[in-house]
Amino acid sequence: MKNIQFYDSNRIEGRAMVIVLDNGKIENISKNYTKGAGIRALADGSWGYTSVEGDADIQDGIQNAAGLAAGMNQKTPKEKIKLEPISNPVVRNVPAAQINPEDISIEEKVEMLREIEKFAREEGIKNTRVSYSESILKTRYENSEGIEAEYRLVRTGFSVSAVASENGVYQMGRESKFTISGYEIFKKYDPFALAKNAAATAKEMLKAKTPKGGQMPVILDQELAGVFTHEAVGHASEADLVLQNDSVLKDRLGTQVGSPLITVVDDATVHEYGYFPFDSEGVESKRTVLIQDGVMNSYMHSRETAGIFNCCSGNARSQGYSIPVVRMSNTYIENGDTKFEEMLEDVRDGIYLVGSRGGQVNTGEGVFQFNAEKGYMIRNGEIQELVRDVSLSGRVLEILNQVTHVGNDLKLTAGHCGKAGQTVPVSDGAPHLSISKATVGGA
Structure with missing residues (x-):
C-alpha cells in the first residue's frame, strides 16, 4: 500500500x-x-x-x-x-x-x-x-x-x-x-x-459527626492512598498527557518529585484486575517504575510516545476494539517498613482517612480533591471517634514530598478507569501512608 x-x-x-x-x-x-x-x-x-x-x-x-x-x-x-x-x-x-x-x-x-x-x-x-x-x-x-x-x-x-x-x-x-x-x-x-x-x-x-477542617497530619488507608496514586500520580505519568502539556510531571524525568520513601510502580504482569499479557499494540506486559525513591523515573507509553522518548512501551490499552490510548494497569506505591501502630504514635494528633467516594484531579495544574468514605480522629497516638463528610485536597508534588512514613501492608483495590471516552479494568493501591501536613475538608 x-x-x-x-x-x-x-x-x-x-x-x-x-x-x-x-x-x-x-x-x-x-x-x-x-x-x-x-x-x-x-x-x-x-x-x-x-x-x-x-x-x-x-x-x-x-x-x-x-x-x-x-x-x-x-x-x-x-x-x-x-x-x-x-x-x-x-x-x-x-x-x-x-x-x-x-x-x-x-x-x-x-x-x-x-x-x-x-x-x-x-x-x-x-x-x-x-x-x-x-x-x-x-x-x-x-x-x-x-x-x-x-x-x-x-x-x-x-x-x-x-x-x-x-x-x-x-x-x-x-x-x-x-x-x-x-x-x-x-x-x-x-x-x-x-x-x-x-x-x-x-x-x-x-x-458520626463532621470534623473541623484545616491543615493537619494525616494517615491514608490503602484504598484512599491507592486512589491518590492512580488519579494524581498515575494519570500525570501518562506520556500522551505529558506531550499535551497536561501533566505536572512534564520535564521531571530524573528529578526529585517526592519523598525518598516513595516508589510508584505500574505493573500489568501482576494478577490483579488491571492484568493483561500484552497491550492493545501487541507489546508484552511489564513492570514500569514510574517514581523510584522519590525520583521521576519513567512515564507510561504507547509505541508512538515511546518512539519520541526513546524508551519502552506497553501501556497502550483500549476498551474492546476502540483506538488504543496510553493507560494504567495495576498502579501502586511499593511497601515501606513502618507498622500502622508506629504511624499512629508518630502522628499523635491528626486524622485517619479511610476509603474513597471519588473526587477530582487536574493533572496539568497538579491539584486534587478526594472524598474519603469516613475518618477517625487520632488523639495521643490512638484512634478515637468516627467522623464523616471528610476530604483530602492539595497539590500533588507537595503531598508526595510530605510523606513521612510508608507502611508495610500494601493492598490493591480493583476498579475501572475512564479516559478518552473509554473504560478499562484497573487496580490501584498502596500501603498506609503518613503525611506530615495536608488539607482536610470538614465543617
Missing part, C-alpha cells in the same frame, strides 16, 4: 453479563455479545482508524484505514511518526477460571445475589443494591511487522451497598470485589460478610 508504513488489527470476541437487584428485586439482567476488530494504518505522521463488526473482512478494513491515513497525510502532512521497535510477545501464566461462570445458571446467580442482599438488609437499613458482572474476552492482535498473539481472559465482580437513614439524614456503606477469575470469586471472598460490613458502615456513619 502506497505511503503506508504500518498497520495493525485488534480483534475482539466477548460475552458479558450484568445482574442488578434493587431492594431484593431484579432491576436488570443484561447479556452482551461483542465481535469485531479495530484497525489502524499509519502514513508518515497520520493515523487512519476503522472498525469492523462481526466476521467482516479484515483486509477491507486495512484498506479503509490506509485510505483514511493517506488522505489525511496528503491534506495536512505531519512529521513522520517513529514507532518503538517490538518483538512478538510471549503469552504465559494467564490466569484461568476455576469455575466457568457460563456453567452457572442465571437462576443460581440471582439466588446468590438474593442471599447477599439478605445479609445487607439489617434493621435500620432502608435500601439495598446488589450487582454481579462477568465478562469472557478473547483478544487477537496482528500487525504488518509479523507480530501475532492472542489470549482469553475471564473477569467477574460483585458489589453490595446499603443505605441507612435517620431524621432525614442518609448514609451509605458499599463493598465490592472484582477479579480476573471465574465464579469462584464467591469462594475467594465472603460476600455475606461484605454485605454485613456495608450495612454496618451505613449505620455507624449516621452517628
